[in-house]
Amino acid sequence: MKKIKYLIILCTAIISCSEMETVIDLEIPTHNPVLVLNARLDTDTLVKVLISNSVGAFDTASPQMINNANVLLFEDDIFIDSLEIDLTNTIFPYVRGDWNQIAMNYYKSNYIPVKDKTYRIEVKHQNFIDIIGSTYIPDDIMLKNIVVDTLSNSDRINYKFSFNDDINQTNYYALALNVNCNKSYVDEYGYEENYSFSGGVEMSSNDPSFPVNDIFSGYTFVDDEVIFSDALFNGLEKNISIDIFYEDFKFGDCDTVNFEFSTFSNDAYTYFNSLENQRQGGLADIFGGEVVPVYTNITNGLGILISRNVQKVYIKP
């Protein structure tokens, strides 16, 4: 019996001492670095573009921002502007997950894009092959029947509106509610307090076009922004109803309340979905699903050129 015990201990020791994660040489298809274009064209903002380069997965170098490229902007195939690098304003976004920062400078134009136009950006650099990106900015949407109900329920407000969907194309929409609240009051001890809140608030809805992301609250969707397509209402009038609970903010305390209703290009919808799915899916392992490649619409390169027609609707004041 003793021998068996020793044998079990020996086996356990052998197995537990073995390092089963090892660094390996893995042959992957060769990647020749390419230019990377990232830009979002909004109807209320000057055109600005970021240019960088890609590196192979096992390259020792990291991807770098490129500040000496030739960046050309076209509107409906007509040349508009040659974008200039703005080295005076550098942004330092954090790299998600590791909190390092990357210094970035935009190529900028003094041009604000307009709705219902197609924009093309061409990028040339001596060390890389030329790349091209293109995007269409959708037309405005007329919002109707806007109703804000603050009385029917003590714990929430209800907000409704409708719009007509264009039957001739697949449309993508985004909805976000932004508030700016300020209130001064005297607390129970007689001190004057100041409450302020600014930003997006959570919306709850059972709209079938919204993604299902909740099962416990009685709503199928709860989040502070929603992106959805017209797959279920193509060509029809769409009615949207959302509830906003007072635990997030009190309508009466807010000075300004507006919602952003945006229409997206198909590329933008695909890009955001793929990016979110890759983040949620994590790494390709045995437990997760198949990895989701992040969508790119840059010919000969990587990155994304997307656009958005932003309509801001003020419901207060």
Place this chain on the structure above:
Amino acid sequence: MNKKILFLIFVYILKTNTLYCDEKYTISGYISDENNGENIIGVNIFCKELKQGVTSNTFGFYSLTLPKGNYNISYSFIGYQTKNVTINLNQNIVKDIEFEVNSFSINEVQVKGEANIVDKTQASVIDIPIEQIKTIPALLGEVDIIKAIQLLPGVQSSEGTSGFYVRGGGPDQNLILLDGVPVYNASHLGGLFSVFNADAIKSVRLTKGGFPARFGGRLSSVLQIDMKEGNQKKLKGDATLGLISSKFTLEGPILKDKTSFIISARRTYLDLIVAPFLSNTTDLKLYFYDLNAKVNHKISKKDRIYLSAYTGKDKLGVNFSENFENDQSNLDFGLGYGNITSTLRWNHLISDKLFSNTILTYSKYSFNTDFGINNTVNNNNNNIIETNDISFGYISGIEDLGAKVDLDYSPNPNHDIKFGSSFTKHYFFPGETSLFIDIERADTSENYQLDTTLNFSKNINAYEMFFYLEDNFKISNRLKANLGLHIGLYNTDEINSSNLFNKNNISYQPRVSIRYLINEFWSAKASYAEMTQNIHLLSNSSIGFPSDIWVPAVSQAPPQNSKQWAGNISTDINNGEYELSLEGYYKTMRNLITYKAGYSNLSSTESWENSIEGNGDGESYGAELFLQKKKGKTTGWVGYTLSWTNRQFENINFGEWYPYKFDRRHDFSLVLSHKFNKTWDAGLTWVYGTGNAITFPQAIYIGNPEQGWDGQTVDYIESYGDRNSTRLNASHRLDFGFNRTKKSKKIIKTLSFGAYNAYSRKNPFFAYLTNENSIRVAKQVSLFPIIPSISYRIQF
């Protein structure tokens, strides 16, 4: 249409029966092993004078019809002494045969099996005798049927898992039949072991192509596993004590030569080993068990009934409790999955030429997980002031009820006709979540109760029925063919609720196998088979998790179908000592489904219908070499597969074809068993396989910055290139085992020891990109280093 087909079948049977107009008689009976009374499948019964013969069927029954006369009939089967019987065939004769084990084979490892690979009409079929499987070294000494199957050419697998992939097909495309009942999840411990306890198994047969018409419902393979019937002669026992499990089998006659039973049980005890190391407040359950039982009874010379059942379950559970002053908390997590199958079989001799097999079957696979938190708070007077009880449960699975009738008709030695019908009702429950919340406060009115069940996907009934007819017939002395037609009908609650079967859901599946005898030692074979499969398995992982869900074919995921062509050349060397076959195949698959990229069935609340990519295509082609040594002190085989397998979905990889995860260019296996003397024998396997195809990052680039509540952030985005465009490193492994057997008059004791992955090769399980000292590297995760094993077995 159906009436026409039935009429044609009737005419065909009538015609084959009247071809031989001479006065003729039939010799028929059962063939069994004289030591235990077990029926023997595939015995060659041969009339030397007429050079005509038949083989015994799955139940050991044979029927040979010849013209009136005197004949020498030989009964032969490798591993048994050939029996010669002289008969005067002037009337129908019933002749049951009991075979003796070949006395020359006692000191040798004899592979028992059908006599001749050259003669068989069907290609793409491999029988692995259970005795051979028991000599194959196994992980932790657990003899495993599925692991043995994985060593055959044309079968791909991942190390350490029980899933298998046949000729480029998915794991759901294998029909695994235990005593004729489908087993939906053949894995224990997430795939480390299979559910089949080798001690209770009589025979194992894998069909990879050239499917006879009697099989249907899956595209890629049929794995038939038949349980032992129980020793008809004497009481026998078999007990094995292993490192992580023990098993016990008892079999014997209830009424000698008339009624017998077998019962076999296995349980792992990892939880019992770990228990002393856990605190008193923690209760761990981590085990699986299998229980097989079978009773068979000979009612008369013409009737036998069998009742067999299997149940097996994996259980993982943790219960943790904590008491802190007036606060008592309890956390409970449980995960369980398992199969239940049962068969009631009735074999009846309608006449000496017509054998019927009628079965009623039941099969259920279910997976469930639950999680609960319970908390009670007392005040200082020990009165309860607050209770919180929250629990969450999830269950999914499939349940089948079926009935089948198979008829074997042997009108003459040139025709062996099989026909029959089957009906199965499937009940799919692809995912049901229950939620219970009970929060009570003694001092306030803030109580909350919720007891609800959520179904993200509908439970569906599906109905399958099929009819088949096949004839294995001799066209000339050199040419033999097996022609058949399988007609499948299918419906679900969704498709049509008024009629059980809809005309639009009928599939006609022709099956053809042809053998041409080049000479006494060589034959060439060809086959064509169309298959339809009305169920799908949705799997998120590469290894086959118990949480994978079976779903019915519906409009978003129509029935899968395949066409397979195969060509084979076979030879028999040195009087059956060696068998060699070389086979090529080409298979196309349609209507495949897979989860959308990024979808995880463990975290999503979407219905499965909205989470899949459908209408996928697949193709697979390759060549397989199989050299088997069946006699002598050393037996075993060498298998080699050269293959390609690809997939195409409209929304994956931009609609371009890509390699399937188990596209494996080279796959090699060497399996050897050697008997040194009466005391010692040894087994060895060596396997080599090209690495699996994976989607791995090929480049890194900077994404578009985003404005969040905490400032601007940016991603380093990984660019993956084409789906599955990277190969994991090749894997190879050597396993060996030794057995020391001591025989006394009544007891046989065997001490087995061995090693899995003897040279501790780190084989890839999966790989990922990561940063190590600020340098990007690929890291590979392996499962098993060298794992020694020891077990002790007693047979009495």
